[in-house]
Amino acid sequence: MSHLDEQLQSVLETLDECRKVLNQSNSRETAELLSIVILDLRMRLKGIDNADLRALCDEMVRSAASEPPPPSKQTQDQPRRPLLRVVK
Template identity: 80%
Template structure:
């Protein structure tokens, strides 16, 4: 783990503690805003960029509320970009 990753991990732990405190004080809006910051820091730590997150969200929206359907012949022929990368 690099020095900057260690710093980000420390910041993440602090932010999560702040979010817990806000939730305990029933300050949900502030806690939700902090959750967005926490997500951003986690993405940086895992090397996930905004395009990856958007692709995942787009795929989830396409599948929301509908039953899985077999892919059409046209989409079967096109290679799909992976939605998530495995991070070790």
């Protein structure tokens, strides 16, 4: 791991902590924006470019289009699972 990667990893850890604090203080929108920044940084560290992310999103949309109809009203009141999950 290069020195720059180590520095970016440290920044990533700090951003994760900031996001936790924002979530605890009910600043959900700001925490979600920070999640996007965290995702971008993790993609850079893992060597994933925008074209790879676009291909993943396109495939997810195609898969969702072929899924059965949405569940009944009772299950719609439950929070949705996010389509993308940030992986450390």
